Amino acid sequence: MTASIQPLRAEYAKAPSIDRLLALVGQDLEAVNQIIIERMQSPVAMIPELAGHLIASGGKRLRPMLLLASAKLLGYEGTRHHKLAASVEFIHTATLLHDDVVDGSNLRRGRKTANIIWGNQPSVLVGDFLFGRSFELMVEDGSLRVLRILSQVAAIMAQGEVDQLTTARDVETTEERYLDVITAKTAVLFAASCQVAAAIMEKDEATESALEAYGRYLGIAFQLVDDALDYASDSDVMGKAVGDDFREGKVTLPTILAYQRGSEEEREFWRRTIGRLKQEPEDLTRAIATMNRHGAIRDTLARARQYGDMAKEALAALPDGEAKDCLIETVDFAIARAF
């Protein structure tokens, strides 16, 4: 019996990681990093300083890696995807800079945010600069099919962020509305990153759709885990403080579920703390305890696993091999961050 248990235990011991993905696309990623460094340069010194602070601060380059691995899965052997992967990372970096202004965050990836060091003004403008550079990179690729996919992303993401502001402090926000928000603000860029690989290769619509769906579901799972971790992790692991969403009155799935499942007294607690943002020092602890009592964090993670499964299923019709295995393990990695 021991023999059959052993592999199971070994599997548990070895947490899912993106090491294999990194090995798969490592060489391409170096080329992408080279383009990123080149294209964030400017004669105005503050631009590479500020952009470099965020870009060099240990981001995983997850979106570029998804693009590169998707291209590998389809057997792509050119180099066009390098610029496009840099473009995708620039969009991501620009939105981070603008988010940090928006949220007044102090920490990102364990470091002070750019807006704290340089101020809001340069953060907004360097974000704009990176948006501009991302667009230049897409246009240099020259494929209208690629441009049609990527050119929509910036507006959709911004729309999602504004929608998130609109739902902030509204404890009556539905799960459906929340899913719309995280799809727009997070999952659409994951989806476009994967889909673009099919567009470069002029693949059929089914292939494009499969990669788009994979990226979208992965992105949703990723954000669900992030939103759960905001009530469950400590800042050493996440590189950001626990309870940020709570303090800002941001309404995410853990809050939605806890509110829906709560007693009238608990609902009044959510209305005060999230709705009217009247918070006492011990409220975060009470919020987390209340969530746990109703399984709100657990079920947020269960939803993440569901979307993770859907992401994997979306790959079913695509060619098997190392690239597909890596994309599947990336889903496990995204979810395992919570455990």
Add this chain to the structure above:
Amino acid sequence: MTASIQPLRAEYAKAPSIDRLLALVGQDLEAVNQIIIERMQSPVAMIPELAGHLIASGGKRLRPMLLLASAKLLGYEGTRHHKLAASVEFIHTATLLHDDVVDGSNLRRGRKTANIIWGNQPSVLVGDFLFGRSFELMVEDGSLRVLRILSQVAAIMAQGEVDQLTTARDVETTEERYLDVITAKTAVLFAASCQVAAAIMEKDEATESALEAYGRYLGIAFQLVDDALDYASDSDVMGKAVGDDFREGKVTLPTILAYQRGSEEEREFWRRTIGRLKQEPEDLTRAIATMNRHGAIRDTLARARQYGDMAKEALAALPDGEAKDCLIETVDFAIARAF
């Protein structure tokens, strides 16, 4: 003798305007406005509310009109330029939204700025949304030649704005550096708006260059007049407060000239008020008096006229007619705002 004076006086009485330009492109402009209204819509209500506040607030649509008139000058008879003119206006509106966050302005076109009404957060995000929509509109046009011109603009403008932040409070800023800043932050979008008309029609490089130069010189003249008016107009006329640049420590040509030409005592005044931003209530009046003593505002306007003349000259080789006359009168209008 009276007979020969009469027309001169009549000419003075009739200030240069953009009425003729408006008549020339009015029908096209309605189509552009239609696209602007359509494309600023979103299921997230705050987006059209906030964008509409600025877009409906009596902006002149100068950049779209330049694009439309340039197309007319070249004999264009299609409708592709409508989307591109809307795209250009969206870029302009996005940068205004982001500028107002950056500058902490309270007034724009005589109304409260969006960041005062809705807060910085939505202003940044709706700006991003409009950038995104402007990209979409360009990509829908589908011409790579057009895309190459317009895709560079966002990064260059942002770079100019960051450079402006870098030169802020630096009274030693040179006129050359200042020209780089205003070219990037203002003139490049004017230039691209005009140049695009030639690109739509696949005209030769000389035609593209002529329209690019016209737009660029006009944009520089326009910004020089703006910067002079910031020390010379009253807020009823400009729809913005006098002395904004002074209070923010923004270094523009009037300051540069007054500093260069000033006595050591005057230079110390500029170092204190602009350099260290230590200002007393009567300092703005003293600043304007000092500028006038050295002809700093007068010479800023003289530079504007020089660039205006260069803009007109750039049109020399292009076809004569109503459109060209309108573009020439637009230069006079841009400069006449100061008188």
